[in-house]
Amino acid sequence: xxxxxxxxxxxxxxxxxxxxxxxxxxxxxxxxxxxxxxxxxxxxxxxxxxxxxxxxxxxxxxxxxxxxxxxxxxxxxxxxxxxxxxxxxxxxxxxxxxxxxxxxxxxxxxxxxx
Numbered sequence: 772x773x774x775x776x777x778x779x780x781x782x783x784x785x786x787x788x789x790x791x792x793x794x795x796x797x798x799x800x801x802x803x804x805x806x807x808x809x810x811x812x813x814x815x816x817x818x819x820x821x822x823x824x825x826x827x828x829x830x831x832x833x834x835x836x837x838x839x840x841x842x843x844x845x846x847x848x849x850x851x852x853x854x855x856x857x858x859x860x861x862x863x864x865x866x867x868x869x870x871x872x873x874x875x876x877x878x879x880x881x882x883x884x885x
Contacts, residue, residue, distance in 0.1 A: 776800055791821040798827075802834065810834065818847070825855050825863045832870060845874050 777800050784793045798813035814831040817824050828851025835844035848871035855864040 777804065789820075791817060791824045794821070795824060795827060799830070802830075807834070807838070811838075818850070822850075822854060823858070825851060825858065825860055827851075828854070829863070829866055829870060832867075832874070836874060841874060845871065848874060 777797075780793060780797050780800055784790065784797060787793055794813050794817050798810045798817070801807075801810035801813065811831075811834060814827055814834060817827040818831060821827075828847055832844040832847040832851070835841070835847060848867050851867045852864055852871060855861075855867060
């Protein structure tokens with residue numbers, strides 16, 4: 772297992788324990804290493820303690836979906852859409868809206884019948 776990147780991130784976070792980018796990077800790295808619980812912990816910390824870090828909502832929602840926690844995924848997408856809309860981050864809003872609609876069972880292909 773390649774932990775050199777992980778080791779570097781862990782060293783950085785010791786010096787900057789509240790750095791939202793480092794928390795996000797750690798969550799992503801743990802997910803890459805299939806350490807789901809650790810990834811989940813960092814993503815959940817981000818939405819709790821850094822709700823304005825909008826990139827988290829997409830990835831946390833997708834992780835919830837992968838874990839079979841669909842209701843939590845949908846709730847995460849809804850919160851993310853509200854925050855990205857407030858921040859006028861329409862690109863992130865659009866991405867969240869797409870995964871939200873898919874999670875709710877609405878498919879873009881449904882319009883092809885007309």
